[in-house]
Amino acid sequence: MMGGLRGSITIGGLAAALKLMKYYYVQQQQAARAELTALKAQLHPHFLFNTLNNIYAHAQPTAPVAAELVLGLAGLLRYMLYSAQAPLVELAEEVGMLRAYLELEQTRYGNQLEMVVHTPADCQQLRIAPLLLLPFVENCFKHGTSTVLEHPWLSLDLRLVGTTLQLKVVNGTAGGHPVGASGGLGLATVRRRLALLYPGRHQLVTRAEEELYLVTLTLALDPPAALGLPAAAPRP
Incomplete structure (x- = not known):
């Protein structure tokens, strides 16, 4: 009986050792x-x-x-x-990226494009979900200025009222070919992101007319204190 017991223990130990070796091998392969x-x-x-x-x-x-x-x-x-992989980025970075994108488009269109851009000089250390505003600007060129043969134009106005962001984007469209009410896949995606990231804290309105397309967004951002960030030093 003792001999049989020792044999079963040996076989069980061997099986356990093989299982552990297999587990270790799989973990190493995954790593x-x-x-x-x-x-x-x-x-x-x-x-x-x-x-x-x-x-x-x-x-x-x-x-x-x-x-x-x-x-x-x-x-x-x-x-x-790199920067946009974080859940939140500094609003100043996001605004800088928007301006860089607009400068590229201005260079591409040259003097043919009339563009008026206003952005806040001080973003007050506010943070925003990355690449949330870019689709509104991309939409201007994809469905707007690229369809206008003469005098393409757009206007972008981005303001801060306290910690509330107010965005207004207007661009010209080809007469008789207004942009659809949904604004395409890009705006459908950003609508979904806003619903998930800022529920009850945003209002997005789009309006398509004969020769222009209008987007307005009001978005309540978290103040720096709510994110555990130090308050900005008072200006002299």
């Missing part, structure tokens, strides 16, 4: 795959930015406008790949 994925994620942007820098260096002497476009594109991509 290796995760590390490889992380390395690839670092490698691809590195290769991309190196390529853009090379294009910028080669284009600068002969095509300075194209070189500036490449430089601006690299800045936007860097923001989208």
